Amino acid sequence: MSATSSAADLNVTRVTLYKHGVGYFERAGDIPAGESATLQFQAEEMDDVLKSLTIEQRGGEGVSAVRYDSSDPLSKRLEVFPFRLGDNISLSAVLDQFKGAEVTLQIGGREVAGRIVSARTLPATQNESGQEQLVLLADGALQTVDPFASAAIRFADPKIQTQFNDYLSVLSRSRNTDKRTVTIESQGGAARIAAGYITPTPIWKSSYRLIFDKEPQPLLEGWAIVDNTSGEDWENVRLSLVSGLPVSFINRLYEPRYLQRPVVQLAQDRAWAPKIHGGAIEEPESDMALAKAMPAPPPAPMAEARAYRQSVVGAVGGYAGAAMADESFRNEISSTVAATAVKAELGDLFEYAIDHPVTIRKSESAMLPFFRERVQARRLYIYDADNGSQHPLRAAEITNSAGATLDGGAITVYDAGAYAGEALVETIKAGDKRLISYAVDLGTRITTAFDSSSKLQSEFHFRRGVITTKVAQREVKTFTIRNVDPNAKKIILEHPVRPGYNLLSAKPAETTADAYRFEVDVEPNATRKFEIVEERVYSQQQAVTNMSYQQLLSWVNNKDLSAEGRQQLERIAALKRQIADAEAQQQNVEQEVGSLDQDQNRLRSNISTLRSVPGQEQQVQQYSQRLSAQETRLIELRDQQATLRNQTAQLQTQLNNLIETMEF
Structure with missing residues (x-):
């Protein structure tokens, strides 16, 4: 969870635990001149460390750099070295990778120095195993030596020696896949360094005891439960407990990110094959004019490449764009700092600082008292029918009169020296009150x-x-x-x-x-x-x-309707009744017109048939008289239809106007 320091570098001096899964740790220590401070973290903690690490130095010239183990796989981290030390590799195979390097071998009481030409393992014979052989160039002559006969082999170039040490350090750290080392390098003389950071930690928990005794107000005790899962002891640290809900998240900063870039190649000039040109016999003027009118040939491939390159540079903004990007970045930094400061001022966090040094051993937990005061409380009984019981619950209404926020948690209630029940309470701000229920009232x-x-x-x-x-x-x-x-x-x-x-x-x-x-x-x-x-x-x-006359009558007869409303609806109903009567008369006329039309069609058919029959003249004359009388009646009916339509339209207009203007 939190880091462990090497030797006596930086010891834990302050721990602040939060309610959202992180803890803030401060470490401090004296660093001798020319040395560095080393911290170790779990791999899953590195994202939070890189996001939150702050360093303060007193003395020296300041912090020059903060180095830490990469999360790249071992094979990728070893790619930067110009040699390999594989499994079961022979000494000659190691030395052969340093051809041209100057070495000094201590053989017996003398030193052999030279430049490596090659190294190999001689083939094994029936009686002897393969022998290592190193070929050196010394004083212009080649000589062979047995590297196993030397007590020590030293490279003349100190850079090679440093590379060996770094290579072995990478191998050593890779064996512990869960640990990551962070090194703080200090410049100048001796200095005192303080480092602060956050890492994932168990949340601290609170529990209370509400004690009703002989005093008018009960006593409220608050205890904090703290777990030390860091893997090291917290000795005499300043411990603070913070409650609230700050924003916190995981940002993948530790894992290297590689951006896939496009592969772009310049256009290549193609090789031209030889061509045999025939001699011209005649060059007509028309051909000359045609040649002049032809467009210019396309640009050469290299010219196309230059044009493409210019367009790419223009797209990314060139060097001027880079300068603007730097300026924008600085502006963003200033804005972020200001916003962070405002957020810190407006944050709704509250802190309980333990007023004495605290010691908690690794893999242990502790209960620490953080609140003990008498508070305002009154005894009540609370009943909720949805609980399915006939009995209310014994309860207490607690008013936070302590002037500080009380974190939420479990409450154990004691009454007259005896256990009375348990309850849960949410966070109580100063001056606020909460209702808790802790037992069933059977009375x-x-x-x-x-x-x-x-x-x-x-x-x-x-x-x-x-x-x-x-x-x-x-x-x-x-x-x-x-x-x-x-x-x-x-x-x-x-x-x-x-x-x-x-x-x-x-x-x-x-x-x-x-x-x-x-x-x-x-x-x-x-x-x-x-x-x-x-x-x-x-x-x-x-x-x-949309209402009919009968429906309106039912509204008019409603006893809850006001007199004004009844009068207005009666006027609407009267118009509805007149419209209904006019529509009924119009329907009767239409039915009679339809009946006469059918009878006329029948009479015309009979007249047409009887005219071709001898002796039916009298019957034809009777049918003709009836047809004439019906025609006169049809004219009267059509006049009535027109009159009724006009009457209905006028009544409907009156009704619409009345409906739009009436209100009650």
Whole structure:
């Protein structure tokens, strides 16, 4: 979780634990001149360390760099070295990779120096295993030596020796895949360095004891539970416990990121094959003119490449764009610092600082008292019918009068020196109050009754041809409270807040997000009833133009309708009745016209048939007289139709105007 320091570099001096899964650690120590401070972390902690590490130095010339192990695989980290030390590699195979390097071999009492030409293992014979052989160039002559006969081999170039040390360090650190080393390099003389960072840690937990004794106000004790899973002891550290909800996240900073870049190649000049050109016999003027009119040839491949390169440089902005990017980056840094400072000022965090040094051994936990004061509290009883019980719960209303925020947690209640129950409480800001329930009260029984006979009250509104009806439905819930104890009780009745319902009874003592709370006092050995009345209003709309005359009559006869509304609806109903009568007359006329049309068609057919039959002249004359009389009647009926249509249209216009202007 937190880091472990090598030797006596930087020791933990301060620990701050939070509620969102991180902890802040401070380390401090004296660093001798020319040395560095080394910290070790778990691999999964590196993202938070790189995101939050701060360093303060007193003395010396400042911190020159902070180095840490890469998360690249071992094979990628070894790629930077010009040699390889594989498994079971021979000494000659190692030396052969340094051809041209100057070495000094100590053989017996003498030193052999030279430049490496080659190194190899001679083939094994039947009697001897393969022998190592090193070929050196010394004083212009080649000589062979057995590297195993030397007591020491030293490279003349110190860079090669450093590369060997670095190579072996990478191999050594790779064996511990969970540990990552962070090295703080200091310049100048001796210095005192303090480093701070955050890493993932278990959250600290709080628990309380509420003790009712002989004093008027109960005693509230707060204990913090802290877990040290860091792998090292915290000795005499300054411990702070912070509660609140700051923003925190994981940003993958430790893992190297590689950007896949496009592969771009310059266009290549193609090789031209030789061509044999024939000699010209004649060059006509028309051909000359055609040649002049032809467009210029395309640019050479290299010219195309130059044009492409210029377009690419212009796209990324060139060097001027880079300068602007740097300036923008500096501006972003300034903005970020300002925003962070504002956020720190407006943060809603609160801290409990332990006022004495704390020691917690690794892999151990501790309980630390962080609060002990008398607070304002009153004993209550709370009842919620949704719990399915007839008995209320013993409760207490705690007011935070301590002047500091109290973190949420479990509360164990003691009453008169005995265990009374347990409860949970949310975070309580200074001056705020919370209700906790910790036991069942068997000395009180509460029953509820619901009045399902709803009382309907109607309200009517008419505007722009639409009748709006509001129906208020009342519901009554009755609580019957029986107190069989010899002590008076203050009982809080919880009633759910239902969308669309309004309270008509007494105002609740307080309202939560989902419930009303009513306070009811009950005398000793007494029974009391308490009613909660609620009302819900429904709205319905209906257009008058779509109503028939009979439907309007039902509205006119509604006893809840006002006199003004009844008079206006009666006028509308009268017009509706006239329109209905006119439409009925028009329908009768249309039916008669239809009947006459059919009879005329029949008469014309008979006349046409009888005219070709001898002796039927009299019958034809009778049919003709009837046809003439019907034609006269049709003319009268069509005149009536026109009159009725005009009358209906006029009545409909009057009705529409009346509907638009009436309002009640």
